[in-house]
Amino acid sequence: MPRKTNTRESILEFIRTFRRDNGYSPSVREVARHCGIKSPSVVQYHLDQLQQTGFITKDKDRSRSVGVVGETGQAAEVPLLGVIAAGQPIGVPSVDKWSSEAERMIDVPREIMKGRKDLFALRVRGNSMVDAMIADSDIVVMEQADTIKNGDVAACWLENEQEVTLKKVFFEKDRVRLQPCNPYMLPMYHDAANVRFQGRVVAVLRMNP
Incomplete structure (x- = not known):
């Protein structure tokens, strides 16, 4: 449907x-x-x-x-570094996986690059972020970032589980709420010390219109 x-x-x-x-x-x-x-x-x-x-x-x-974004037709290249879960977290071989191995380079609208550096792209797997207009098979363009603001959509590395997930981030005292943007999915809660941030979403490339 x-x-x-x-x-x-x-x-x-x-x-x-x-x-x-x-x-x-x-x-x-x-x-x-x-x-x-x-x-x-x-x-x-x-x-x-x-x-x-x-x-x-x-x-x-x-x-x-x-x-x-993208109206000008001018493009720049960023590396596509793998897959990120928008659903249940998935494991990757190591926390440094994305910074060392690129599948290929992809074109992104040049406007995305303005004032930013260290951009990379990930292919989305899952539908937990559909209300943020991030669907299964879309590509998210990420800016590397160790610190995240409330409400940012971020790549979240879970230390104990050795897994990564794409979620909207909210800080609640000594824990972090990883909020899906899908009314049929529940938030995940983790101790702040268990969550590392590998980047924030700065653009979404729609693969399945």
């Missing part, structure tokens, strides 16, 4: 179409009206999430500043 299009996907498609037809970006109120969203603040929340996962760029100090 085809996956139902969610609000964020509808917003992204409207922005693409509006920019193609008009040559500039829609306003927040135009997005709200087209997508049937009553509150502009809800639209702004979805735009912030789309920016966080690398689907759009925007300038908070300018109106109609939303751009869609």
